[in-house]
Amino acid sequence: MMAVAKHIQVYDTTLRDGCQSEDVSLTVEDKVEVAERLDDLGFDYIEGGWPGSNDRDAAFFREVRKSRLRHAKITAFGSTRRANIRASQDRNLQLLLRAETPVATVVGKTWDLHVKDALRISNQENLEILNDTIAFLKKNVDEAIFDAEHFFDGYFSNPEFALDCLKAVEAAGVDLICLCDTNGGRLPHEIETAVKAARAAVGCDIGIHCHNDSEVAVANTIAAVQNGAIQVQGTINGFGERCGNANLVSIVPNLQLKLGYNCLPAAKLKKLREVAMLVYELANVTPFARQAYVGRSAFAHKAGLHVSGIQRNAHTYEHIDPAMVGNDRRVLLSELAGRANIVYKAREFGIDLDSGNEKIGVLLEELKRLEGEGYAYDGADASFELLMLRTLGLEKEHFRFVSFRVFDDKWHEDQAPFSEAVVIIEGPDGLRTRNSAIGNGPVNALDSALREALIPYYPNLEAMHLADYKVRVLDIGRGTGARVRVLIESTDGKRRWGTVGLSTNVVEASWQALVDSVEYKLHKDNLKPRVRSAARNGAQSRAARGNQESAAASKG
Numbered sequence: 001m002m003a004v005a006k007h008i009q010v011y012d013t014t015l016r017d018g019c020q021s022e023d024v025s026l027t028v029e030d031k032v033e034v035a036e037r038l039d040d041l042g043f044d045y046i047e048g049g050w051p052g053s054n055d056r057d058a059a060f061f062r063e064v065r066k067s068r069l070r071h072a073k074i075t076a077f078g079s080t081r082r083a084n085i086r087a088s089q090d091r092n093l094q095l096l097l098r099a100e101t102p103v104a105t106v107v108g109k110t111w112d113l114h115v116k117d118a119l120r121i122s123n124q125e126n127l128e129i130l131n132d133t134i135a136f137l138k139k140n141v142d143e144a145i146f147d148a149e150h151f152f153d154g155y156f157s158n159p160e161f162a163l164d165c166l167k168a169v170e171a172a173g174v175d176l177i178c179l180c181d182t183n184g185g186r187l188p189h190e191i192e193t194a195v196k197a198a199r200a201a202v203g204c205d206i207g208i209h210c211h212n213d214s215e216v217a218v219a220n221t222i223a224a225v226q227n228g229a230i231q232v233q234g235t236i237n238g239f240g241e242r243c244g245n246a247n248l249v250s251i252v253p254n255l256q257l258k259l260g261y262n263c264l265p266a267a268k269l270k271k272l273r274e275v276a277m278l279v280y281e282l283a284n285v286t287p288f289a290r291q292a293y294v295g296r297s298a299f300a301h302k303a304g305l306h307v308s309g310i311q312r313n314a315h316t317y318e319h320i321d322p323a324m325v326g327n328d329r330r331v332l333l334s335e336l337a338g339r340a341n342i343v344y345k346a347r348e349f350g351i352d353l354d355s356g357n358e359k360i361g362v363l364l365e366e367l368k369r370l371e372g373e374g375y376a377y378d379g380a381d382a383s384f385e386l387l388m389l390r391t392l393g394l395e396k397e398h399f400r401f402v403s404f405r406v407f408d409d410k411w412h413e414d415q416a417p418f419s420e421a422v423v424i425i426e427g428p429d430g431l432r433t434r435n436s437a438i439g440n441g442p443v444n445a446l447d448s449a450l451r452e453a454l455i456p457y458y459p460n461l462e463a464m465h466l467a468d469y470k471v472r473v474l475d476i477g478r479g480t481g482a483r484v485r486v487l488i489e490s491t492d493g494k495r496r497w498g499t500v501g502l503s504t505n506v507v508e509a510s511w512q513a514l515v516d517s518v519e520y521k522l523h524k525d526n527l528k529p530r531v532r533s534a535a536r537n538g539a540q541s542r543a544a545r546g547n548q549e550s551a552a553a554s555k556g
């Protein structure tokens with residue numbers, strides 16, 4: 001009989017603790033979107049915020065009720081009642097209930113130092129606060145979770161009192177006690193000792209909530225699970241105050257892929273990277289390239305030896321199959337690149353290249369020269385593929401460049417400028433097309449003008465658009481005379497590809513990347529161009545319509 005994997009509850013607090021990061025701020029709409037995506041992933045609990053602390057969090061609870069979450073329970077966060085009043089009279093607890101969530105989580109003291117110096121009450125009074133608060137919540141919500149603040153520091157300071165606090169909430173009927181390493185200073189062996197003691201003292205379910213001040217929040221969380229905790233609290237990408245919270249994006253695959261616990265359905269785990277990147281995007285934080293499991297570099301191979309290894313068996317230099325968490329293996333092309341990288345890349349592109357082929361040497365030389373100039377092909381695989389095709393003499397010409405021109409216009413101080421681009425190309429039939437387009441910037445205008453000129457020949461270009469555009473200044477010291485590298489990511493809804501351009505002129509660098517991006521799409525689709533008679537009419541009507549649309553958009 002097969003053993004059924006033990007389920008570990010995933011409790012996300014990105015929307016509450018994660019938003020304590022100094023650089024993270026999410027709107028109500030963002031928060032609802034994150035909640036929906038976490039629900040889709042299969043997270044069990046989503047802590048939406050502290051309704052007693054701000055209006056935005058209260059608004060989130062109103063809005064999220066309209067979302068049809070299929071799996072996750074929304075929880076509202078608050079703190080135990082103040083001293084000297086009944087829980088039922090405590091204003092913050094009333095606000096907590098007003099969020100109308102099925103689950104309420106309250107944080108309370110378990111460290112005698114805090115009881116004495118922060119609350120300035122007796123230990124006995126603290127036990128009464130804990131008990132009264134949980135008993136009150138249990139009458140009003142389906143599920144009450146107690147976050148034992150500073151539990152680990154408390155346990156090592158006064159174990160008897162710390163455990164008495166847990167017993168006080170257990171006696172009030174708490175559903176789960178979550179042990180918190182609030183200051184993030186504890187190490188895995190201490191977590192193990194204190195979790196064992198907590199489990200011996202109380203019979204209710206135990207969870208774990210760690211902060212990353214010692215950079216072991218993930219390890220601490222795992223240690224707690226291995227000692228019986230059934231719930232892990234953390235945030236997406238480890239967002240949170242100071243050094244952040246325990247990172248669920250690492251915890252979940254560690255528990256599931258390495259230790260055999262069950263956190264999410266395997267098919268959902270494949271969406272982990274997508275959700276991690278979405279949260280970065282919404283928070284407007286640059287993704288951490290070296291982030292475990294989901295970072296851009298997490299499965300990137302540079303050294304030639306590694307590349308020849310993974311070609312034989314990916315397991316030689318990878319701890320898991322990147323696809324399990326929705327990531328990709330990347331083979332980087334750089335000055336370190338050896339013949340093995342080139343052969344591997346060629347195979348990826350569908351080109352069968354013998355490792356003894358003399359053209360490989362030519363390609364390596366060319367790559368070295370271009371990288372010396374400042375081109376970078378990490379993230380611009382499509383440009384590299386085109387470079388390879390050119391070097392091997394396999395490139396097919398789809399159109400010829402004749403000229404382009406870009407104007408920028410600003411008419412009113414308080415209105416955004418707009419750009420117009422005119423592009424002339426020579427089609428595959430040798431005839432010239434001149435096309436103009438308006439855009440919200442020069443690159444946008446050039447992109448539209450180029451594609452509209454080509455669409456009559458290649459209607460498949462209609463489906464593609466720019467997904468991302470990045471400019472990097474290379475010679476910082478040279479100010480406005482510096483070279484810039486432009487990276488463009490394009491998509492046609494099915495594929496996503498990156499291209500690169502380099503120049504002292506940002507429009508020229510963008511143009512190079514744009515042309516590569518279009519060439520790549522044409523190369524991949526490999527369709528025959530349409531004949532000119534049909535093309536001419538198409539070009540004119542389309543260009544005219546495009547201009548009208550753009551003009552209308554710029555007015556609005």
Ligand SMILES: [Zn+2]
Pocket residue numbers: 017182209211245
């Ligand atoms: Zn916390």
